Amino acid sequence: MNRMFAAISDLIFPQVRCLGCDEPRNITKGSALCDACAIELDSLRIPEHACPHCLSGKKAGHGCAYCAGGGMQYLDGAFAPFMYTSIVRQLIRQLKFGPVELAASPLASAMVLCVSGQSFDSLVPVPLHKSGERERGVNQSMLLCRLIGKQTGIPILNALAKIRRTKRQSSLPGDKRAMNVRDAYSVRDTVRNLRILLVDDVRTSGATARECAKVLREAGASSVSLLTAAVADGKEHHDGSR
Secondary structure: HHHHHHHHHHHHOOOOOOOOOOEOOOOOOOOOOHHHHHHHOOOOOOOOOOOOOOOEEEEEEOHHHHHHHHOOOOOOEEOOOOOOHHHHHHHHHHHOOOOHHHHHHHHHHHHHHHHOOOOEEEEEEEEOOOOHHHHHHHOHHHHHHHHHHHHHHHOOOEEEEEEOOOOOOOOOOOHHHHHOOOOOEEEEEOOOOOOOEEEEEEEEOOHHHHHHHHHHOOOOOOEEEEEEEEEEEOOOOOOOOO
């Protein structure tokens, strides 16, 4: 119902404001950002000094605390274009809670570039609990998957189900988040011997991604890597942290 309303609204009231700065502008249909905000978005890419394995920030010459603490357990790699701040945060909030589906476009296009040259068998979206999806009207991870799939040709496999409603991760301290999502996901399709690219909007603590990767590996997936639109600093808290 929410998606139908959004589609009708787009026809009657086409997008006339930049999703980054909210200023009125002459807009090209299908565009989410004005030129200035598009330039700012590009400046928020993951820095070169980030850990090459998990993309967390680290000091030159020092090891990665996130990896050393088990942050990449069950995951073979991580890909993301942006840091979770400024315009990136605004786009993800609009995608997640709007829902403004146009906000997915610049994020998905940047995500595609991150996995250029990589080989995967399936895109698997991180699922919402059925009650949560009814409330939001859309699963932002599935929406990103659809756009990424169109651009890459990688098929979408809706292999995961969230079988238990959990507390919002952002309401919990970091050491409680893994317990919050433990046994909250199950595999509902065949993933044996598949190279999976798990897709989500933001990675903060990584507890959700690790739990999803765990059940996929236990079901026989040959590898599981994570693709998100953004990576948040370990100190970051936001609505819907994963």
